[in-house]
Amino acid sequence: MEPYLFFDGNCEAALTFYQHCLGGQVAELRRFRGSPMEDQLPAAWLDKVMHAKFEADGHRFMASDRTPGQPFGGHAGYYMAVNLPGDPVRGEHVFKALATGGMITMPFATTFWGAHFGMLVDKFGVGWMVNCEMAP
Known part of the structure; x- marks a missing residue:
């Protein structure tokens, strides 16, 4: 998909x-x-x-x-998920770049499940989750 x-x-x-x-x-x-x-x-x-x-x-x-005449309801009800395994430096770079002009909803940080993770809505209204799973 x-x-x-x-x-x-x-x-x-x-x-x-x-x-x-x-x-x-x-x-x-x-x-x-x-x-x-x-x-x-x-x-x-x-x-x-x-x-x-x-x-x-x-x-x-x-x-x-969208084509003119079609209503635009914005971007709601989903997030684009980016997974960058084992690379929290790149993950933070991608997160900060996507957040430029947008709104951070969960700062990029180390999580209780051992990954680096953050959420944001970019300047176009698209939600993003950036995840960097670390090797066990």
């Missing part, structure tokens, strides 16, 4: 931000311009993201901008 994130017109900015934070890359990006939907959309929406794939460390999620 792969998450599919919808954005309210700022998908490309979010993907650029995630590239910086996670060190991944946008593997595919298609715009509404040139698609069968082109004639149905306002001109200002044609260069928005119709579909994208983002990859980092062998994992992937997909994303797009």
